[in-house]
Amino acid sequence: MAWDFSTEPEFQEQLDWVDQFCKEEIEPLDLVFPGAVRSKDPKMKAIVDPLKQQVKDRGLWAIFLDKELGGPGFGQLKLALLNEILGKYGSAPNIFGCAAPNTGNMELLAAYGTEKQKKDWLEPLMNQELWSAYSMTEPQGGSDPNLFKTYATRDGNEWVINGEKWFTSAGLGSDLLFVMCTNGIFVVPTKTEGVEFMPEGPRAHNHIRYNEVRVPLDHLLGPENGAKVLAQRRLGGGRIHHAMRAIASCKKAFDMMCERALSREAHGKVIGEHQMVQQAIADSYAEINMLRLLVLWTAWTIDNSSTQESRTQIAACKYTAAKTLREVSYRAIHVLGSLGTTDLTPLQAMWAGAPTMAVMDGVDEVHKVTVARNVLKDYRPHEGVFPTEYIPHKRAEARKKYADMFAADPELAEQADRMARYMAARG
Numbered sequence: 001m002a003w004d005f006s007t008e009p010e011f012q013e014q015l016d017w018v019d020q021f022c023k024e025e026i027e028p029l030d031l032v033f034p035g036a037v038r039s040k041d042p043k044m045k046a047i048v049d050p051l052k053q054q055v056k057d058r059g060l061w062a063i064f065l066d067k068e069l070g071g072p073g074f075g076q077l078k079l080a081l082l083n084e085i086l087g088k089y090g091s092a093p094n095i096f097g098c099a100a101p102n103t104g105n106m107e108l109l110a111a112y113g114t115e116k117q118k119k120d121w122l123e124p125l126m127n128q129e130l131w132s133a134y135s136m137t138e139p140q141g142g143s144d145p146n147l148f149k150t151y152a153t154r155d156g157n158e159w160v161i162n163g164e165k166w167f168t169s170a171g172l173g174s175d176l177l178f179v180m181c182t183n184g185i186f187v188v189p190t191k192t193e194g195v196e197f198m199p200e201g202p203r204a205h206n207h208i209r210y211n212e213v214r215v216p217l218d219h220l221l222g223p224e225n226g227a228k229v230l231a232q233r234r235l236g237g238g239r240i241h242h243a244m245r246a247i248a249s250c251k252k253a254f255d256m257m258c259e260r261a262l263s264r265e266a267h268g269k270v271i272g273e274h275q276m277v278q279q280a281i282a283d284s285y286a287e288i289n290m291l292r293l294l295v296l297w298t299a300w301t302i303d304n305s306s307t308q309e310s311r312t313q314i315a316a317c318k319y320t321a322a323k324t325l326r327e328v329s330y331r332a333i334h335v336l337g338s339l340g341t342t343d344l345t346p347l348q349a350m351w352a353g354a355p356t357m358a359v360m361d362g363v364d365e366v367h368k369v370t371v372a373r374n375v376l377k378d379y380r381p382h383e384g385v386f387p388t389e390y391i392p393h394k395r396a397e398a399r400k401k402y403a404d405m406f407a408a409d410p411e412l413a414e415q416a417d418r419m420a421r422y423m424a425a426r427g
């Protein structure tokens, strides 16, 4: 029997360690030194580096990378189980060496980089000696890559990049920008002349102009004109990782809702005894588990095939995660009443994160289109006006199976007619 929802005892031990480590080490860090994890300040490094070392010592560093790409090769299913814990803590993905946008860029380097590119960029990114950002979206349109204009022209031993990008997350603090041009993806050191950060853009997601930016020929990643293929590969992995971490946020909101339901009284009973609060709990319980099973099944499918072959499932995870986070965080806020509406609990940030999830990594609509299109490939139109399941036609077909029996025994045919009339009369 192959369907099995259990976790290997050795990996469960790792997960238990991660859970405890996050509660005891990472949560306090997040509360007292938020942002320390990317700081170059020696005092912050002295706090953060030993935590990373503990993760490395447990063999849990950068576990998103397969063995052939230089990682420990745990696969997506184990990563999903790990991310279900890490997603509760802001700094955890970085402490475990598996935070976006670095992860996607490392995956690209691992899959398409030359030996020199891997040495120059992959290794330092893995060790967090360098930080990177991904520059794809443009101000005139994000959902449709056919609208992108940023272009690289070859000039002697260099590529010259011109264009404008919008919403490059963590661009300002990065050392390397992975720039999607219409004719390829290029690695651009952030300090290169001509890289201009627009001052009025969003603080954490930068608006960047690339003005005659020159990079050596070997800064092209993968083949020339391969941008769309590389971008698909990069974003596919990222989306499922976000969905894994969204489960963690949903669970946290759910735990808060349940704790409050047992702690607060109104109109003569604890609020968890009011049916509408029970409905909020019951619906959230079912929705979180539906999301979780969808994500784990998708992770398992990736492990047993490829990201490309799991595209439909990944797309479904993407918008289901945003929807579940929206529903569950809203209900949790509501059950916490006035306190839920403040920033004194994590709930407001989770609720605000739901529309963000619905836009980032491609808007939900585009993923729904992908799912519907791919699903419809397995169907064919019915012949004639009525659908295949039209009962009168199906019954007439079915009666043919008994034609010989009806011919031999007319009473049997009558009995079948009576039964059909009786069922039709029942409606």
Ligand SMILES: Cc1cc2nc3c(=O)[nH]c(=O)nc-3n(C[C@H](O)[C@H](O)[C@H](O)COP(=O)(O)OP(=O)(O)OC[C@H]3O[C@@H](n4cnc5c(N)ncnc54)[C@H](O)[C@@H]3O)c2cc1C
Pocket: 101, 133, 134, 135, 136, 137, 140, 141, 142, 143, 144, 166, 167, 168, 169, 170, 205, 356, 359, 360, 361, 362, 363, 364, 365, 366, 369
């Ligand atoms: C938190 C966050 C981080 C991000 N990080 C990065 C990053 O690091 N690098 C980067 O390059 N980009 C990044 N992005 C940008 C992201 O990729 C784009 O926001 C996304 O692709 C949508 O593009 P857009 O914002 O231009 O919206 P638009 O393309 O303008 O879409 C707006 C709306 O139009 C509608 N729409 C669009 N297409 C369709 C369709 N086919 N069918 C029906 N309706 C449709 C939808 O309602 C959609 O919400 C990030 C975004 C967020 C929110």
